[in-house]
Amino acid sequence: MAVGNAPAAEQSDNAADLAACNALISDPGLGGLDGGRTSSVARGGVVREPASSADTEIPAGSVPKVSKGFSVTVPVYFHVITQGNSEADGNVSQQMVRNQVDVLNRTYNAYYGGSDTAFNFKLIDTDRTRNADWFNMGYGSRAERAAKAALHRGGVNALNIYPVEGAGFLGWATFPKDAHSQVWMDGVVVASGSLPGGLIDRFNLGFTATHEAGHWLGLYHTFQNGCSTEGDGVDDTPAQRFPTSGCPEGQDSCPTDPGLDPIHNYMDYSDDPCYTEFTRDQSTRMSQQWLFYRAQ
Numbered sequence: 001m002a003v004g005n006a007p008a009a010e011q012s013d014n015a016a017d018l019a020a021c022n023a024l025i026s027d028p029g030l031g032g033l034d035g036g037r038t039s040s041v042a043r044g045g046v047v048r049e050p051a052s053s054a055d056t057e058i059p060a061g062s063v064p065k066v067s068k069g070f071s072v073t074v075p076v077y078f079h080v081i082t083q084g085n086s087e088a089d090g091n092v093s094q095q096m097v098r099n100q101v102d103v104l105n106r107t108y109n110a111y112y113g114g115s116d117t118a119f120n121f122k123l124i125d126t127d128r129t130r131n132a133d134w135f136n137m138g139y140g141s142r143a144e145r146a147a148k149a150a151l152h153r154g155g156v157n158a159l160n161i162y163p164v165e166g167a168g169f170l171g172w173a174t175f176p177k178d179a180h181s182q183v184w185m186d187g188v189v190v191a192s193g194s195l196p197g198g199l200i201d202r203f204n205l206g207f208t209a210t211h212e213a214g215h216w217l218g219l220y221h222t223f224q225n226g227c228s229t230e231g232d233g234v235d236d237t238p239a240q241r242f243p244t245s246g247c248p249e250g251q252d253s254c255p256t257d258p259g260l261d262p263i264h265n266y267m268d269y270s271d272d273p274c275y276t277e278f279t280r281d282q283s284t285r286m287s288q289q290w291l292f293y294r295a296q
Ligand SMILES: [Ca+2]
Pocket: 231, 232, 233, 234, 235, 236, 237, 238, 239
């Protein structure tokens, strides 16, 4: 698929509304750590996401208690957007869509390791739209708003997934805190080539959607706030100075903070085959975010 020409996130006119992810450009100078909530970064010719300063914190004193055995089935709507009949033009098969939902269920239920989260995903419907402008939507663009306004379904508890070209990015997502103000903008955009068996080398196991759904459920990156105690707001993910590239076993970017970098965590920027887990505290955080912002 076509890569390159990634837009700078800073061009976005509503960057604060979006937690974004995953681009495919080869200019390491574009992104880099911005000290904010997310960052875009190049590694091996791949940049994961545009920068955003959005946050999704629950007001102090209002964090819900998560009961033991709490579980949720998230209704999923797939909106496949294409500009032609080939897979490179976005025409992913229905089997790929089903496989992506399977990957969501596996990754949120500890199939590859880590914590068995509260979340299950059920595909309710798939629609297909041929629209070249929408297929090439940029992050925060007019085309993104038009496509979502036309296609979004369900309430703030529904996960709407838009496979598109990606405009250079592998994907981006909205945070729970923003769901109510613009419910039609809520959801996850992924490059169609990131679906399981898709055309983007090293990122075609479907874990981009897992990562973006992690943002959609209220998680930051493991490298959020770099080496600091605040970090990603999750106690059991070791602090991390920068996003991971590839799968560097033993990386320790915050050597004076305990633990090696959580390079196998779905909320890092590692290659798909490197990912194996969410942690227990990430699982709890997602449940809290769900109960506060998305539960119906
Ligand atoms: Ca942490």
